[in-house]
Amino acid sequence: MKGKGILDQVKGQSSELSGLPVTVVGLGMEGVDLVRYLAARGAEVTVSDARDAERLAGQIKQLAGLRIQLSLGENSPEVTQQAAAVYVSQGVPLDLPAIEEARRAGVPIRSMMQTFLEECRGTVVGVTGSSGKSTTTALLGDIFKAAGRDTFVGGNIGVPLLSNLEAIGPGDWVVLEISHTQLELTDVSPHIACVTNVTPNHLDRFRWDDYVDLKRNIVRHQASGDIAVLNRDHEVSRGFAADTPARKVLTSLQPIAEGDAAFLAGRSIVVRIEGRELEACSLDDVRLPGRHNIENVLSATATAVSAGLDTAAIKRAIQAFHGIAHRLELVRRVNGVRYYNDSIATTPERTIAGMRALDGPLVLLLGGRHKHLPWEPLVSEVAGRCRAVICFGEAAHEVREALATAGYRTLLSLTTWATPWKRPPRRRSGATLSCCLPPAPASTRMTTSSSVASTFAGWSRPSRTGPDDGASAGAPPPGGA
Numbered sequence: 001m002k003g004k005g006i007l008d009q010v011k012g013q014s015s016e017l018s019g020l021p022v023t024v025v026g027l028g029m030e031g032v033d034l035v036r037y038l039a040a041r042g043a044e045v046t047v048s049d050a051r052d053a054e055r056l057a058g059q060i061k062q063l064a065g066l067r068i069q070l071s072l073g074e075n076s077p078e079v080t081q082q083a084a085a086v087y088v089s090q091g092v093p094l095d096l097p098a099i100e101e102a103r104r105a106g107v108p109i110r111s112m113m114q115t116f117l118e119e120c121r122g123t124v125v126g127v128t129g130s131s132g133k134s135t136t137t138a139l140l141g142d143i144f145k146a147a148g149r150d151t152f153v154g155g156n157i158g159v160p161l162l163s164n165l166e167a168i169g170p171g172d173w174v175v176l177e178i179s180h181t182q183l184e185l186t187d188v189s190p191h192i193a194c195v196t197n198v199t200p201n202h203l204d205r206f207r208w209d210d211y212v213d214l215k216r217n218i219v220r221h222q223a224s225g226d227i228a229v230l231n232r233d234h235e236v237s238r239g240f241a242a243d244t245p246a247r248k249v250l251t252s253l254q255p256i257a258e259g260d261a262a263f264l265a266g267r268s269i270v271v272r273i274e275g276r277e278l279e280a281c282s283l284d285d286v287r288l289p290g291r292h293n294i295e296n297v298l299s300a301t302a303t304a305v306s307a308g309l310d311t312a313a314i315k316r317a318i319q320a321f322h323g324i325a326h327r328l329e330l331v332r333r334v335n336g337v338r339y340y341n342d343s344i345a346t347t348p349e350r351t352i353a354g355m356r357a358l359d360g361p362l363v364l365l366l367g368g369r370h371k372h373l374p375w376e377p378l379v380s381e382v383a384g385r386c387r388a389v390i391c392f393g394e395a396a397h398e399v400r401e402a403l404a405t406a407g408y409r410t411l412l413s414l415t416t417w418a419t420p421w422k423r424p425p426r427r428r429s430g431a432t433l434s435c436c437l438p439p440a441p442a443s444t445r446m447t448t449s450s451s452v453a454s455t456f457a458g459w460s461r462p463s464r465t466g467p468d469d470g471a472s473a474g475a476p477p478p479g480g481a
Contacts, residue, residue, distance in 0.1 A: 363387055
C-alpha cells in the first residue's frame with residue numbers, strides 16, 4: 001500500500017495506524033518520542049539507525065517493553081521501501097539513500113513536528129529564528145503562565161511533543177521552539193508564528209537560499225485568521241510578510257509609526273494592536289543583558305499581546321525572567337573574574353552579541369565544528385576586546401588562522417576540558433575581566449553544559465590570595481540597551 005491512500009491514513013488519523021508497518025529513521029530524542037507514539041497506536045514499528053546497539057544503549061533502554069524491530073548499523077533502503085510510511089527524526093539528511101528510495105517508491109515521508117501540528121488540539125504558537133528562539137520561547141512560556149493560561153512549552157528545547165499530545169486540550173496553549181530541520185517536512189503552520197531573525201547559519205549542510213526557505217515554512221501555510229510576528233530590523237524576516245496571508249505584527253528596536261507592532265520608544269517597550277498603544281514594560285524591567293535580548297523581549301511581547309494576554313502579566317514575567325542555561329549563564333565569580341557559559345552562541349554573530357552584552361576585557365574560548373560562516377566581523381570584535389583567545393575543537397585551526405591573519409597574537413589551544421590553566425585569568429586593577437565560552441561554530445561534545453560547568457568550576461578555584469566571590473547561576477546583570 002503506497003501513495004495517497006496511505007497518506008490519508010497516517011495524516012491526522014492516528015487511530016488508523018493500527019497494523020501499519022512504519023519505519024522511524026534516527027533514534028535521537030525525536031526518534032524515541034516517535035517510536036512511543038506510533039507503537040501506542042498499534043503501528044508495527046521498525047527503527048532504522050546507522051549507529052549500533054552499543055551507541056544507542058540509552059535510547060533502546062527507554063523503549064523497553066515495546067514490540068518494535070531494530071535495524072541498526074546502517075540505514076537500509078529495504079527497511080524504508082517496505083514501510084507504509086517513514087518518519088524522519090530532525091537532523092537526519094533527507095538525501096539519505098534510504099529516504100530517497102522510499103520517496104521514489106511512493107512511501108509518505110513524515111516528521112514529528114508535522115504530526116504534532118496536525119493533531120494538536122490546542123492553539124499553537126511557534127517560534128523560529130537563527131538566534132534568540134530559545135530565549136523567546138522560554139520567556140513566552142513564562143508570560144502565558146503568568147497570565148494564568150494552561151500552557152505546554154516544548155519543541156526544540158528538548159521537551160518531547162508527541163508524548164504530551166493527549167494531555168493537551170482544545171483550551172490549552174502550546175508554545176514551541178521550532179528549528180529549521182523541524183520545518184523541513186511541515187505543510188502546516190502554527191496559528192501564531194514568530195520569527196526572531198534569519199541570518200547565515202548551518203551553511204555546512206544547506207545553501208543559504210534553502211536555509212531561508214526552510215525558515216519560511218513557519219508562515220508559508222498560515223491562513224488569513226492566523227498571525228505572523230516578524231522582526232522588521234532583519235531583512236529576511238521582514239520579507240516573510242509577503243509569504244503569508246496572516247495578520248502581521250512587526251517588532252523593532254526603533255519606533256514603528258503605524259500598524260500592529262511592538263517597538264522601543266526611548267526606554268519603553270511599546271505595543272500597538274488594532275490602533276491601541278500600550279506600554280508593556282520599561283528597559284529597567286528587563287534582566288537580560290544586551291540589545292539582542294531586547295529584540296527577544298520585543299518578539300515575546302508582540303506574540304503575547306497577539307494571543308490576547310494583558311500587559312500586566314507580560315511585565316511580571318519579564319521582571320522575573322533571568323534567562324536560560326547556556327545563554328550568557330554566569331557560572332562562577334572568583335578573583336575578580338566572571339566565568340560565563342554562552343555555549344549556545346554557535347555562530348560568529350551570536351558570539352559578537354554576547355561579547356557586546358558584557359563590560360570590560362574578555363578571555364574568549366572559541367571552537368567547536370566549523371559551519372562555513374564568515375569570521376571577519378568576529379575577528380574585528382576580538383581584536384578590540386579580548387586579552388586572550390583559547391581555541392578548541394574541530395574548528396580550532398580555522399579560528400587560529402583567521403585571528404592570526406588579522407594580526408591577533410594572544411592565542412592558546414585546548415585539547416581537553418580536563419586541562420586546567422596553570423595561571424588562571426586574574427583581574428587587572430580597575431577592570432572587570434570576563435571569561436566566556438561561546439563556541440562560535442557549532443558546539444561539540446566538548447561544550448556540553450556539564451563539561452563547561454565543571455571545567456569553569458575547576459579553572460576558577462580561588463587562589464590563596466584571592467577570595468572566592470561565590471558561585472552564581474543565571475544571567476549576568478543587564479549590560480545596557
